[in-house]
Amino acid sequence: MHALAAIDAIDVPIFLLRSDGTVDHRNRAAAIRLPLAIPGASLMPCADDKARQFAAYLDRCMASNRAIPGALDIADSLGDIHGDTLGDDRPLVRFRCHGAVLRDEAQGAAQRVLLRLSEGDDRRFRALNDILGELRSELRRSKRFYDGLCAHAAARDQAEQERDVVLMRLYRANHDERLRLARDLHDNTGQHIAGLGLGLRQLERHVSTTEGHAQIDRLRGQLDHVSQELRRIAFALRPAALDDFGLTIAVRTLVEEWSETCGILTDFQSAGRKPPLASEVEITLFRVCQEALTNIVKHAPDATRVSVTVQYRETAISLTIEDNGPGCSEDTMTTARLLAVKKFGIVGMRERIAMIGGTFEVETSEGGGTTLYARIGSTELAA
Ligand SMILES: Nc1ncnc2c1ncn2[C@@H]1O[C@H](COP(=O)(O)OP(=O)(O)OP(=O)(O)O)[C@@H](O)[C@H]1O
Ligand SMILES: [Mg+2]
Structure with missing residues (x-):
């Protein structure tokens, strides 16, 4: 009983509990914090899972010689003194606690648990826990979504x-x-x-x-x-000229013959030293030139000046075909638009050049002529 008198002086809630959670004794701070938890009432919550946790915690305390830290959910308003339960909607408060077994030889070795509750382990703690839980599940959802996107x-x-x-x-x-x-x-x-x-x-x-x-x-x-x-x-x-004389001569011959046939003044220029070229590169550039000249006859027959340039640099080879014909709106030159109206010339050029790793661009404007640029980088050029 000395012990019981001593705990009354302590200003944190302390209970002496039986193994089934019934209050045997409480100190003043406990009476203030949980006024309905009077001796004879049960601290055990109603909800099955919470009650199981509570009972398991008491068992752990009983089995140990040391104080066991834990967290218990306790109803803020308890059932009546004789163990009747209130409804399941009683608000539970989570307390951090320490429980230690108290062996009382005088009572025939019946054991009690001295339970010390820590104030401050309240709703804020629970709210934080809830937020943390939500964040965790949000993170899991985002991770699943991200994994899905990656896959x-x-x-x-x-x-x-x-x-x-x-x-x-x-x-x-x-x-x-x-x-x-x-x-x-x-x-x-x-x-x-x-x-x-x-x-x-x-x-x-x-x-x-x-x-x-x-x-x-x-x-x-x-x-x-x-x-x-x-x-x-x-x-x-x-073109045999490609086999026999290479790209420059083949394009020059093509341009000269084309100019003679359609009567449009055409200027051909080549600059730089031609490196050994893969046959795909040669034939592709030749075909682009052919298609570009065909387009000029079809869509810019009134052009008075056409220029074709092949330029060999260390880093790339480029082919430019320029005319001073009527041009057209650049918006109509997108692949999607051209395919929609079943025009395949420009699209074909784009694809052929892309296929050998090069880039292809059309610059045109209404009344401003048309220029095609094809460029193949040095890494794609090797024969
Ligand atoms: N040099 C040019 N001057 C003016 N407009 C041009 C020129 N080249 C192409 N165009 C425009 O771009 C469009 C698309 O050209 P593209 O070569 O892809 O198609 P097409 O020549 O009309 O048909 P095809 O695919 O059968 O050759 C042409 O219909 C034309 O309106
Ligand atoms: Mg065409």
Whole structure:
């Protein structure tokens, strides 16, 4: 009982509890803080889970020789003295506490727990805890969302890379096939035509009639025609000038022939030393030039001046085609707009250049002419 008298003098709430949570004794501070927690009432909360935690805490205290720190939820207004419970809506307050077993030999070794509650462990603590909980779950949600976004972006990048690889393969296959066809036409069919010409000449020696000679002349004319047509097709597939003389001469020849055919004054310039170029780079730039000149005939036939420039620098090669025709609104040159109206020339140029890692730009304005720029960086140039 000395102990009980001593705890009365302490100014923090202290209870002496039985193992089932019933109050045996309390000090003055406890009576002030929890006035309804009088001896005989239970400190145990109603809610099952809270009551289990409370009971487990008391068990821990009973089993130890040291004071056990903890946190207990205790109803602010307690049930009546004889253990009747109030409804589950009693507000619970969380107290930090220390509980130590108190062995009382005089009462037949019945054990009590001396429970010291800490003030200040109140609603603010709970509110902070709630906020922390919300923040944690918000963080988890954000993390899940972020992970989802990352996975989505990675999948898209992967798909784009795969698409580029497939496009590149298709482009290469197409390019190689055209090369093969061009070579076949030149080496194989060209030889046959040359053989036919030779045969006609030999045949001519054995023909004595005027009618026979006229017939042979007609055949020779047809053969020349077939031969020219063959050269045209082979040129379209793979300009021989590219194989024989390289990009600069091939473009110069193209520009000169084009200028002569359509009667537009055209200036060709090349600057710098041409490095060894991959055949894809050569054919791509040649095709861009071809398409640009075709566009000028189609859309700017009144142009009076066209200039084509090929520039070789250490860091890049660039091709510029400029005309002083009517130009057009730059807004209409976006890929989406052009595809919507089924125009594929500019789009094709863009794609071809992109395919070999270069950049392509169109500068045009109504009444201000049109300039196309194609640029391939040095890393893509190697043969
Ligand atoms: N040099 C130019 N001067 C003025 N307008 C041009 C010029 N080049 C292109 N354009 C405009 O840009 C549009 C798109 O050109 P693009 O070459 O892609 O299509 P297209 O020549 O009309 O058709 P296709 O795809 O069959 O060649 C053209 O329809 C034309 O209006
Ligand atoms: Mg076109």
